[in-house]
Amino acid sequence: MTEDPAPGDGSPSPEAIPEDIPAPEPPPPAEPFPEPSPEGAVAGLRSEVVAVDVVTGLDSLGNGGRRESVTVTRWLEDLGGGVLLPLVQIPAGDFLMGSPDDEVQRDSDEGPQHRVNFPREFWMGQYEITQAQYQAMMGTNPATNSESKFVDPNKPVIDVSWDDAVEFCQRLSDRTGRNYRLPTEAEWEYACRAGTQTPFSFGETITPDLVNYNGNYPYGNAPEGEHRQQTTPVGQFPANSWGLYDMHGNVREWCLDEWHASYGAKPEALKQDGSIEWTQSKTNVLPDDREGTNRVLRGGSWSFNARNTRSADRDRHLRVNRNYFNGFRVVLE
Numbered sequence: 001m002t003e004d005p006a007p008g009d010g011s012p013s014p015e016a017i018p019e020d021i022p023a024p025e026p027p028p029p030a031e032p033f034p035e036p037s038p039e040g041a042v043a044g045l046r047s048e049v050v051a052v053d054v055v056t057g058l059d060s061l062g063n064g065g066r067r068e069s070v071t072v073t074r075w076l077e078d079l080g081g082g083v084l085l086p087l088v089q090i091p092a093g094d095f096l097m098g099s100p101d102d103e104v105q106r107d108s109d110e111g112p113q114h115r116v117n118f119p120r121e122f123w124m125g126q127y128e129i130t131q132a133q134y135q136a137m138m139g140t141n142p143a144t145n146s147e148s149k150f151v152d153p154n155k156p157v158i159d160v161s162w163d164d165a166v167e168f169c170q171r172l173s174d175r176t177g178r179n180y181r182l183p184t185e186a187e188w189e190y191a192c193r194a195g196t197q198t199p200f201s202f203g204e205t206i207t208p209d210l211v212n213y214n215g216n217y218p219y220g221n222a223p224e225g226e227h228r229q230q231t232t233p234v235g236q237f238p239a240n241s242w243g244l245y246d247m248h249g250n251v252r253e254w255c256l257d258e259w260h261a262s263y264g265a266k267p268e269a270l271k272q273d274g275s276i277e278w279t280q281s282k283t284n285v286l287p288d289d290r291e292g293t294n295r296v297l298r299g300g301s302w303s304f305n306a307r308n309t310r311s312a313d314r315d316r317h318l319r320v321n322r323n324y325f326n327g328f329r330v331v332l333e
Contacts, residue, residue, distance in 0.1 A: 042087075042123065042178075042332070045075040052239040055210060056196070058203030060220035065203055072243035074126055077176060077332075079136040085172075087123040087332055088243045094118065095190050096197060097274075098263055099312035103199055104220060109261045110312045116186045116274040124183065124191050125329035127234035127245050128156035128253065129168065137171050138164075146324045147230075154233040156251045156327040162295040162319035165254045165328040172330070179333040185257040185314075186274035187331060188298045192311045194242040199310045201240040201247065210237050211249040211309060212302045219306035231302050231324075248309040251327035252297040258287035259294040259316040275333070293318055301325040 041047065051069050058065040077085040098113040099106040132153035135141045142159040143151050150158060160168075165182055172180045183191070193201055199219065200206050208215040208225035212232045215225030235245045256277035260266070267283045270276050280286055287294065294316040300309030303325060307313065317326070 042075050044176075044178075045077060045087075047073055047075050049073050052243050052245075054241055055202050055238040056241060058200075058205055058207075060204040060222070062205050062207040062218075062220075062222040067238070070241075070243075074243065075123065077172075077178075079133055079172075081136055083132050083136040085129075085133055085330075086126040088126050090118075090122050090124050090187070090191050090242065092118050092121050093190075095193060095195075097186055097189055097312075099199070099310070103310075103312070105307040106310075106312065107314070109314050112263055114263055114266065114271055116190065116271050118187075118190060118274045119272075120275070122187065122275065123332040124187070124244065125331075126239075126243060128251055128327045128329050129165075130154055130234055131157045133157070134160070134168060137168055137175070142322065143324075145322075149230045150324055152233060155231045156234055156246070158231065158251060158324045158327055159322045160254075160327060161322045162254045162317075164322070168328075169330055180330050181333070182254055182256045182328060183331045184275060184277040185255045185296045185298065186270070188253065188255050189311060190274060191242065191244055192240065192247040192299070194240040194244070196241070196311070199312070201311060202238070206248060206306055206309065211306075212237065212246070213249040213300060213304055213306055213309050214302075215306075217305035217307075219310070222306070228302060247299055248311075249300050249304070250302055251299070252301045252304075252315060252325050253299045254326065254328040255296040255298055257296045258292045259289060259296060260285075261288050293320075295319045297326060 049071050051071050054070050055065055055067045074086045074088050079085055094115055094117040096113050097116045099110040131141045131143050134157040143157055145159045169180045198204055202210055205220040205222040214227045216227050218224055231250055239245045240247055258279045270278055276282055297315040
């Protein structure tokens with residue numbers, strides 16, 4: 001991707017402001033949230049049915065669309081001290097990964113589009129990992145290294161490196177006896193889209209009442225809006241159609257994959273099974289930096305332009321980097 005925030009203050013450059021575009025054809029309805037499979041129970045985890053507010057089908061002006069309350073089943077991992085980690089089931093299936101050549105303000109690293117299969121269901125954190133959850137597992141809250149406005153037990157943890165996130169998953173796995181890890185880049189986009197092919201799971205654009213991003217720089221024909229200049233508590237905005245919150249904006253989310261600036265050399269095995277991460281150790285394909293020091297980030301953040309929070313938008317950073325844009329969520333196999 002082309003990062004839009006300017007160095008120093010995290011504010012995007014004026015050149016990144018998109019030009020008006022014609023309104024596209026109305027998108028098809030999003031796929032409904034799938035019923036959990038009979039085998040969907042996770043041994044040792046309590047499940048519950050909850051209602052989530054879902055928005056789909058916005059036009060390029062940020063108007064129209066459908067807002068409805070749907071019920072989803074989620075599973076609860078108890079981290080101790082009253083802190084729970086909710087997970088939702090992501091169904092087996094397939095999707096078209098990447099963006100089409102005519103998607104507004106796309107980057108070349110989002111192609112070529114290719115179909116990815118998921119032969120098995122998996123579970124994903126319903127929210128970005130919060131500061132309370134990180135504290136419960138790691139005994140520390142790195143968000144305290146930033147300004148006080150970022151510190152809140154219900155806000156996503158920030159100032160975490162890729163290695164920090166991997167260690168969190170390992171400790172969680174060791175404690176529970178279950179296999180937790182970061183999502184692959186394909187799993188992340190599949191879950192973010194939740195059956196849609198529009199630039200956002202919400203439709204053709206987003207607005208600040210749906211996503212935490214820099215509202216001064218909208219996407220498509222949407223109006224300018226609020227720039228909160230900080231993270232927000234997880235789950236504050238509507239979910240996507242599969243019950244996941246904050247897949248667009250709030251914090252960028254680390255993925256397992258090493259960085260490749262194109263999908264052109266992606267091995268066929270990764271297209272047949274999206275749960276396999278694109279790393280040299282798994283595929284014998286060298287990453288673009290040859291040493292694997294860069295790892296993929298997805299979803300954009302509170303400081304980024306709307307375009308950088310699209311479902312297909314890609315980013316990367318040194319795996320050791322820590323800043324107040326970056327967080328993560330987990331996958332349970």
